[in-house]
Amino acid sequence: MKHNMITSASGWRKVFAVSGNEEDTSAEIGEENRAVSALAALTFAEYMLSKKSSVKLAVGMDTRPTGMEICTQVIKALLAKNIEVLFCGITAAPEIMAFARDADGFVYISASHNPIGHNGIKFGLNDGGVLNAQENALLTQSFNDKCEDENALKNAEKLISSCPQKLFEKTLSESPSVKESALKSYKNFLKHAVWDTKDTDTQKELTAIIKKALNETPVEIIADMNGSARTKSIDIDFLNECSIRLNTINAEAGKIAHEIIPEPENLVYCAREMERLQQQGNKACILGYMPDCDGDRGNIVYWDKKTASAQVLKAQEVFALSVLAETAFSIWSGNKSETAVCVNCPTSMRIEEIAKAFGAQVFRAEVGEANVVNLAREKRNEGWTVRILGEGSNGGNITHPSAVRDPLCTISALLKLLLIRDEETPAGLKKGLFHLWCTASGQEEKFNCNAGLRDIINTLPDYVTTGVSEERAVLKIRTEDHSVLKARFQKIFEKEWQNKKTELKSKYGITSWEAVKTNGIKEVRNISDFSQSAKGGLKIIFKDDASKPLAFIWMRGSGTEKVFRVMCDVKGNKKEEEAELLEWERQMILAADKQ
Secondary structure: OOOOOEEEOOEEEEEOOOOOOOOOOOOOOHHHHHHHHHHHHHHHHHHHHOOOOOOEEEEEEOOOOOHHHHHHHHHHHHHHOOOEEEEEEEOOHHHHHHHHHHOOEEEEEOOOOOOOOEEEEEEEEOOOOEOOHHHHHHHHHHHHHHHHOOOHHHHHHHHHHOOOHHHHHHHHHOHHHHHHHHHHHHHHHHHHHHHOOOOHHHHHHHHHHHHHHHHHOOOEEEEEOOOOHHHHOOHHHHHHOOOOEEEEEOOOOOOOOOOOOOOHHHHHHHHHHHHHHHHOOOOOEEEEEEEOOOOOOEEEEEEEOOOOEEEEOOHHHHHHHHHHHHHHHHHHOOOOOOEEEEEEOOOOOHHHHHHHHOOOEEEEEOOOHHHHHHHHHHHHHOOOEEEEEEOOOOOOOEEOOOOOOOHHHHHHHHHHHHHOOOEEEOOEEEOOHHHHHHHHOOOHHHOOOOOOHHHHHOOOOOEEEOOOOOHHHEEOOOOOOHHHHHHHHHHHHHHHHHHHHHHHHHHHOOOEEEEEEEEOOEEEOOOOOHHHHOOOEEEEEEEOOOOOEEEEEEEEEOOOOOOEEEEEEEEOOOHHHHHHHHHHHHHHHHHHHHO
């Protein structure tokens, strides 16, 4: 039996709709996909039971139509193997991962931002994140072996039928109380992440600072839930505790009103609602977000007073602001340790500039949330303080001790940046977060004690970066072996460089380049053989006479979709340069693919 599943560490995904149509809203998954679900659960069950004899797992799903049918097979398979199941029902990814810290691990049914006919499975332990690449590879091999067995369908059916029906029904009946426990765990854990402390008294003191600022400058937020798992989570309750009202649209679970991926083309609905509220006189509604289906990523809309319109922040800007906010918050809180930020390979180089201003170091991993999370863990083991990490190319952020993106962490970072302001203390002036940034970045003249988000955005380092959802950022290629493709690309690039380097120096000041590869949590600089990057990330950094980076082009085959992704990042407001370098990269890759 062919499972046709993409089995990356970020999640196993495929089109589960029985029709095979990725836009199919049907709940039916068919016999083979039921078997695939059961065998995937069996694989994880065996993995967990190899570690301990008594296992307790949290199981949940996002709001896709196929979710409950997949969950049914997963739960029955786990129960058949004598694993205790805590069924959370519809749950956001950060919620189940926080809840699973009190269990042995989790199984989460979701395909994140993929189209509605897709679905998938994420596996994790009780450390708050998905399995790392090495452990996922072990599961993948075992799963492949099970699916390739000539009796795969019969084996799956036998496994499911061996589940005691009364035990299954009891597990479902306990779901409401399990969900309540999950919400409580998540809320307590989120407060820890947002305020960087478990101490509830300190959390209350810090919340009081936000409430005091809100008395002077009221803030309301708009969320386009788009029928996602966050419709069943803590968003309203959490923000209300901070005296912030959350207005919602498309807030019925499963009623997915438009495309799922929270990129600019889909954030327009949130922007329109913000403009409607502003026109009705609600001047406090200045921030908005839209999560993806599993509720772990939320990109941002904000009110621009200058243009009197709602503006959509690009993913790279969202991450940059979050890094700025949380790094400044660490300094404001008195942290004196060696600070680092962990990001994926295609995150804009503006992060290095922000980190450098605060005396922090940036470390890079391959694309994939699991890679960035595990890199951060490694750096913490080496003695670094890594409070914030994430994939700038996708937006959102991960705030330690979380190991997954969370829109409430992103919103909280922006709120702290806006509302933790200068304060006179017995020891003198204690600068707020934005003031700390202006001082650290040499932009004291741009500090404004009543700054809005537009004022803060205007202090970010200028970069032009290809958006991940743009058509230009995706290529369809035929070459399945990416090492071969990149070897061909290298020959073409080196020849093209000789022909183009005089022009690049004249137009953009580019005089040299450096090739960099990222595989898993390891980045290797100045590689001589592009093919060594294999299925990982390959980046070409372009530099000036002083060897300072001016731009980069990047490429990698997606681990969750059958596409090849490319992008370009250019220092300065140079849209023409970004367009030219990206198109040059695209043409060279297409030429390599034809050989």
